[in-house]
Amino acid sequence: MAIDPDGGGAGEGGADRAKIPRLDKQGDQAEMAIDSDGDGAGEGGADRAKIPRLDKQGDQAAAVGAGADAVLEDRLSRLPEDLLKDHILTRLPLKDAIRTAVLARSWRQLWKTRWGTTEPKDSCPVVVRGSHDALLRELKERERGMRKLNRIDCFSLVIETSSLTAKELNRFVKYTVECHVADLHVESRKKSDLPSFPVPKASRDLERLSLRNFRISNQYYHLKSPKFLALVVIQLHHCSISNNAAFQKMLEWSPSLLTLDLRGCTFDDRWEDMRLRLVMPPNLRTLTMAECVSNKFSRWKARLDLVDVPSLRSFRYSGDFIDSPFTLPRAAALDDLYILFSHSSSASEKYNYVKLIEHLPEDLSRLNVLTISGNALRGASSLPDGGDPAQLPSLNLHNLRELQLLMFGLEAVNLAELYAFLKACPCPNLERLFVQLPASDYKPFEASIDEMREEPPENGEEPPENGLDNLLTVKFLNFNWRHTEVQLVSFLLRKARSLRKLLLVSPTPTVNSQHTDLNEALANGKLLLSESDDDATKPYHSEAFIKP
Known part of the structure; x- marks a missing residue:
């Protein structure tokens, strides 16, 4: 067993952080604010x-x-x-x-x-592997040299051995406090029997804490309340929250917390109502929760209560749509919103679009970016009393600049629901539209040209003429030339009067001679075909959190 303090440690842990710049910072x-300053003139x-x-x-x-x-x-x-x-x-x-x-x-x-994408000078990546004697030597050398160090900005510890004891891990954590570490990443490569993370008594310098494959338990959370006044980012990936009280204490000890990122976490608590209620810090601005489940009652998911967090500006959720997976503050002024409901036929029976609206902020007039899965619009076109889309509760999306649709399929009912949504919630300032279709084997479109031009059913009538006047860029991923896909493209070519570019990423980038409007758009350069995705045109929410 050997200690490798060379770059292997930032290794995977560091690479993980580099891949998600918006959430990791x-x-x-x-x-x-900084990325959208308008400096990128031209296409980019x-x-x-x-x-x-x-x-x-x-x-x-x-x-x-x-x-x-x-x-x-x-x-x-x-x-x-x-x-x-x-x-x-x-x-x-x-x-x-x-x-x-x-x-x-x-x-x-x-x-x-x-912190940079490359390793900064004041960083210390460490990978723990090999013999126990080598581990002890590494610890002693670091503790001996602590007084010579002024500050280590970043410290990354990756544990690849099961021989590291809780006491030795605690010594590493204490070392980071003594060295005034601001950015701490600790990762265990063990997939089972996760170790508990030892909370330091206090740290006035810690600003960002990233943990992977650890257990958050009461073992270290019975201490007197230490304060982490500088801590603004907590990132927990694939961690086991074995005690809800311990997790809540972690949040209470971080009064300045602005960003919380939970992905693939398991909540294993004995809660009476079989629904884990997570209460968030009052000043939280950014929250990501992706595929977090309960281990004890796997048919339930962790439920987010954000009613008392009006400071929330960014919310990203990926998971099942139980009756109410989250409740957002009615007074929150969101800048970006991401909702991906996992594809589940059993869960879909408990959900409809109207229920979703009830749990969103009352005013979304500040919303600039919206990513939503197609199944989140379920029921939008099948309302009582004839299903008039005008009866749908509307969202104020007048300032929306980018819309991304994550579709599990694009059948006639999905298209009708999409039209109903756009009619009830017009987006007059929308500039960028991304439609991600399910990846599947190519099945050519075989409908007649008359069928292709057929309008959707009455309860899915097209949105008003002026709803997409400012739309500039459209991009389809996994376009397979099916009837409804071609129909949606034709609709956008007709209604988006300012459209500059409509990109179809397709395994067969060839337009059928019957598609007159598409051939015209191809001839004048408005329609672009590609067999592979390009990085030049990416949505704001381009990161695939944890795939459903």
């Missing part, structure tokens, strides 16, 4: 999700720099980049480092390199 809202910039409300902050700062403070901006821009990254940004708390983005235009993206 503090606060999705800051990411949205136009295709990027735009967050106008947040962009104004950056634009106002730039406007100030263009006026009386232009000299100040020039002087800041002249500072060497190495000086900024190595001697300023790495010594600032994360929130202050992000705020430097408004000081000068050249600083807008610089704060991201504080």
Whole structure:
């Protein structure tokens, strides 16, 4: 057994963080504000999700720099980049480092390199493997050299052996506190009998905590309340929450928490009502919950209670649609929303679109980006009293700039539900539309041209003419030329008067001669065909959290 302190440790753990820049860094809202500043002119910039409300902050700062403070901006821009990254940004708390983005235009993206996609100078990746004697030597050497270190910005510990005891793991964690670690990632490669993570007594420097394959239990949560005042991001992946009280204490000890990311976690608690109720911190701004289940009662899912979190700005959920998997604060002003309900025929009987509306914020007028699965629209076109879509409860999506539809299928009923949704919730400022169809073997479209032009049923009539006037970019993934798929493309070509690009990613990128409107769009360059996906046009929610 050997200790490998060379780069293997950031290895998989570090790579995991690099793949998800928006969720791994503090606060999705800051990411949205800086990434959507409109610098990307041309195709890349136009295709990027735009967050106008947040962009104004950056634009106002730039406007100030263009006026009386232009000299100040020039002087800041002249500072060497190495000086900024190595001697300023790495010594600032994360929130202050992000705020430097408004000081000068050249600083807008610089704060991201504080942790960076490459290993920073003040980082320490460690992989624990091999003999127990080697482990003890590594621990002693690190503890002996602690006083010589000023600060370690990032510490990554990957455990690949079962011989590491709880006491030794606790010594590693204590070492990170003594070295003022700001970004701590600890990962166990064990898939069963998960070790408990030892909570440090206190850390005034810890800003980001990432755990993978650990158990959150009462073993370390009976202590007097330590405070982690600087902790703004907690990320738990494939962790076992063996005690709800312990998990709640973890949140209580982090009063500054802004971002909580839970993926593949198992909740194993003996709750009386067979429904685990998770209460979130009151100042939380970003929450991701993907495929989190209860181990003891597998037919139930963890239920999120966010009624008392009006500060929420970003919510991303992937999982089954039980009666009410989450309840969002009615007063929340969301900037982005992601809802993916797993494909389950038994669960679908308990759900309909109206139920979803009841658990969303009352006013979505600030919403810029929406990703929603097609089965979340179930029942939108089959309402009582004739099924008039006008009877649907409406959402204020007037500021929506990007819509992504994750479809498990596109049959006639799905198309009718989509039309009903767009009619009840018009998106007059929509600029980008992404439609992800299910990946399957190619089955060519064989309907006649008359069938192709057939309109949807009455209760799925097309949305108003002016609903898509600002739509610029459309992208279909896994396009297979089925009747309903071609019908939706034809509808968009007719209604989106400002459309610049409609991209079909298809295993057979060839237009049938019968499809007159598609051939016309292909001839004038508006319709593009591709056999493989390109990275130039990606949705804001481009990350596949945990596939259903």
